[in-house]
Amino acid sequence: MRSQSSSVQQARQGLADRLREIRLGAGLTGARLAALAGWHRTKISKIEYVVISPSADDIRAWCNHCGQPELIPDLVATLNAVEGMFVEWRRLERTGLRVVQDSMTPLWERTRTFRIYSSFVVPGPVQTRSYTVAVLRALAARRRIPDDIEAATRVREERQRFLHEGDHRFAIVLEESVLRNAIGGVETMTGQLGHLLAVSSLPSISLGIVPQNADRSATWPIESFWMYDEKQVGVELVSGYLTITQPTEISMYAGMFAEQTAVAVYGAAARSLISEALAAFDNTMR
Template sequence: MTSPSSSVHQARKALGQRLREIRLDAGLTARALAALAGWHESKCSRFESGSRSPSEPDLRAWALHCGALHLAEDLVATARGINGMYVEWRRMERSGLRQAQESVLPLWERTRRFRIYSSWLIPGPVQTAPYIRALLTSIRDRRQLVDDVDAAVRVRMDKQHIVHKGNHRFAIILEESTLRYRIGGPEVMAGQLRHLLVAAALPSVSLGIVPLGADRSGLWPVEGFFLFDDVQANVELVSAHVTVTQPHEINLYAQTFSALADLAVYGGAARDLITAAIDSPG
């Protein structure tokens, strides 16, 4: 797997290449453009190489001095999209957890095929309210956020309607360890696992579990990710939320999901693992 933030780097390079083409079409050298904009010449080079992100005023100045003012708003929109690909949690959650939950609703609604891999927790579409509350309370406390956990829990639960309605399909692969981590305590976890048994029987859900004893010589556990159709992957890091859109990276995540799915067990074997976790003391 490549770095989950490499999509951001590639997108910045692509924007830089576009800026270079606009400058060349205008018949300007980097030095001449910098002089017109009142910049140091190296600023143009950094923008074009993708090593520095241009601000919105920078992009409008670039378009103005290259005689391409009609392209300014498109360049700004592209840059905003890139900035949204790697978002620190402190920025995403600055107004609380509810808004962060609501921000993904349009993506969830338009996605038809979800592929979800998790190596550490039960994923959102099949979580119970007590499990969600335990997760979000921990996040609130760890990141010192405003207390809107109740509202955030309601939003996340409301999002689950797409599991039961509409033409949405969920392929979920979990590491067996996710069944054993006691999030919210034994009672909350037991309730979550019982709900997982019910969710696994839904027509819209395919659930696979990679056993602890699986041969991991070829593929070890990786970072958890969501694949939304074939157009986007989301990855959660310790510090940030990453959106992957580069086609070759989407393909890498799809290949990884397929390989993990081959390691998983399904049906009765998966239910046995869940039941064993429910019955496990602690």
């Protein structure tokens, strides 16, 4: 499955345009380059019109036959970057969950303002240990990946230090339904909601809840996403992880976050919604 994100498409088109420039600069027709490389005659046009993506070997052959082998390292690096914008979970998590969690730490370190919208689960920075274990256990089972849940959980817990150190700021907006999704069972949810009440008072956190009865005429629940300053957006899709870096598309997500913020409640009103959800879970335990 290929993402239709404009960031990904724009990056692929940029690589294809560069390859076309190299071919034209070498004075080769598409048919001639295909013949030199031993490819089907339509392969050149499919690459240049982004019907298919070139492989690293394709780029090497392309540059060698066009007399510019010195361009190979940069173009292969570009290809790797483009392919990394959308990565399937089975590729990311082939050795388990811990490696993926570790890979996010440098991004957290250099980010100052996190904007997080979640329509499904309580996000990692404000999760309890038992809630994290429940989430990761479900992911591991669904995606049939190696069980390194304890190691991955430790990485997530360690990353929560950013709530308390440096000048990191977390603006979090949750749908009210997130408070009532019984992830990990009733006991886990009571602990999680109590924790959410506690951390909502931290100076590094701004917590908004979109009430279930809010007027959603102008905006509605969408896929969860994370914004890292104004530099990139991360979206967890069913099939993989999407990284968005195209400025106009980042602006779209910033606008969407602002819309969700506008219908969310904060402070005492948000704590009241959390307390109501907590009371509902408490009642089921009696």
